[in-house]
Amino acid sequence: MRNGVTPVVFDRHPEIGGLLTFGIPEFKLDKDVMVRRREIFTEMGVEFRLNTEVGKDIQMQKLLDEYDAVFLGMGTYTYMKGGFPGEDLEGxxxxxxxxxxNVNRCLGYERSEEEYIGVAGKKVVVLGGGDTAMDCNRTSVRQGAEKVICAYRRDEANMPGSKREVENAREEGVEFMFNRQPVEVVGENGKVVGVKVVTTALGEPDENGRRRPEVVAGSEEVIDADAVLVxxxxxxxxxxxxxxFGIDLEQDGRITTSVNQQYAFQTSNPKVFAGGDMVRGSDLVVTAIDEGRKAAEGILDYLEV
Amino acid sequence: MSERLNNDFQFVEVDRKGPVKIAAAVRKQQFAEIYEPFQQKQASEQAHRCLECGNPYCEWKCPVHNYIPNWLKLVSEGNIIKAAELSHQTNSLPEVCGRVCPQDRLCEGACTLNDEFGAVTIGSVEKHITDTAFAMGWRPDMSKVPETYKR
Known part of the structure; x- marks a missing residue:
């Protein structure tokens, strides 16, 4: 935009922002912030085509025919599983x-009552220790959960997310159980009644320097739960x-970019660029912004602008 | 323009203080942001705690390498519009990063003041800059952009 190229954004959601709008809760990022951004970007000359999914509502071939370059910023949306029994139980x-x-209900985008996952009055166990786990904890509190327990397999110092959000969650009444690794979701009549965890102690650092949790023998316990959020x-x-369209992937499903080093974030299809979580794996908002900006530079070089 | 601050010992005399947080009992009831906006005076006083340490670790730790000490200085001088322009040179969504970045692991964690005096409240100032500039009617200047006819 700032270099005279006209961008058109195709987004499957009814509002811009992706996870900024639909994933991050309002208590961290008020939704008016992204609405204001859409208005300002639109004034600047960016065109948004919302509720338009590429591959469904519009075909990729059409985009390649009509535009000089295409940037993909589609994120990572496959959920990691724990791989233990009971993950398919109701609740x-x-x-x-x-x-x-929850966001859809707050913003009025809910299409049917069944879509809503509510935990009011429930005993909730959240498994995980990152920013998404904190978002689940604090959303559960606001929905009126009876109790919210966050179980994490490392200790507090080794939590991957922002310390500020852990502190906010604690102030809001979330209980933390550290060094607990889930081994089974326990059910009765197909419904969840608890989470079986074992206590862990931190062992040697892994290849990223984070200490690996190891199980303490005989430490099994069951935490009561009517709802479990993974x-x-x-x-x-x-x-x-x-x-x-000849867009190659790495073995783990991330898009391969900068193959020939000439143009930053170019995929194996010369006209297609990609960045953010779908290239580097899930990461922070700010790293996705960084890659988006670098990919824009790659596109400008490619277009010889 | 508000008064320019000029105190070499601001980081000692003024404690790190974030914006007012809504009480837990109240915020638990609502899906709304939990921090009150900074007032201009608070933002200036906090921004002025920056040591301008010459080799700004904060800037290097930031994934988009925001010109943090430079816009902190502009805020301490009350120059929000210039700060917004500078902030937008390196970041397309600074008011979002000010809200959701884990500053304790990035810029504020790298701040020279972090260990002994408390880091500069970089995230809250970043949010303040763009929110305030937009409220003042500032918009990114597109008047000098050439037309390339590329899309």
Missing amino acids: VHDALPFLIS AFGFRPSPAPWFAD
Whole structure:
């Protein structure tokens, strides 16, 4: 935009922002902030086509025919599983559908009552220790959960998210159980009644320097729960049509970029660029902004602007 | 323009103080942001705690390398519009980062003052700059952008 290129944004959601609007709760980012951004970007000359999913409402081929370059910033939406028994019981939910359904209700985007995942009056156990887990904790509190317990497999010092949000969650009444690793979601008649955890002690650092949790023998206990929210992070969710357009992936499903080093964030299809979580794996908002800006520079170089 | 602050010992005499947080009992009942906006005076006083340490670790730790000491100085001088322009040179959504970044692991964690005196409230100032500039009617200047006919 600032270099005279006219961008058109295709977004499957009814508002811009992706996870900023639909994933991050209002108590961290008021939704008016993104509405104001849409208005300002629109004034600057960016065109938004909302409720428009590429591959469904509009075809990628059409975009490649009509535009000089295409940037993909589609995020990572496959939920990590714990891989333990009971994850399919009634009352066990992945973090993101829970958070999205709450935002949809608050913003009036809910299409039917069944979409909403509510935990009012319930004993909630949140599994995970990152920012998404904190968002689940604090959304549960606001929905009126009877009790919210956050179980995390490392200690407090080794939590991956923002300390500020852990402190906010604690002030709002969330209880933390550190060094607890879930081994089973316990159910009765198909419904969740608790989470079986074992205590862990921190062992040697892994390849990233974070100390690896190891199980303490004989430490099993069951935490009562009527609802379990799983916030173990996200893996790539490549679209089925990537292969049709020669967009190559890494083994783990992330898009391969900067293949020939000439243009930053160019994919194996020279006209297609990509950045953010779908390239680097799930990460912070600010790293996605950084990659978006670098990819824009790559596109400008490619277009010889 | 408000008065320019000029105190070499601001970081000692003024404690790190974030914006007012709504009481937990109240905020638990609502899906709304939990921090009150900074007032201009608070923002200036907090921004002026920056040591301008010459080799700004905050800036290097920031993934988009925001010109943090430079816009902190502009805020301490009451120059919000210039600060907003500078802030937008490195970041497309500074008011979002001011709200959601884990500053304790990034800029504020790297601030020279962090260990002994408390880091500068960089995130809250970043949010204040763009929110205030927009409220004042500031918009990114697109008047000098050339037309390339590329899309």
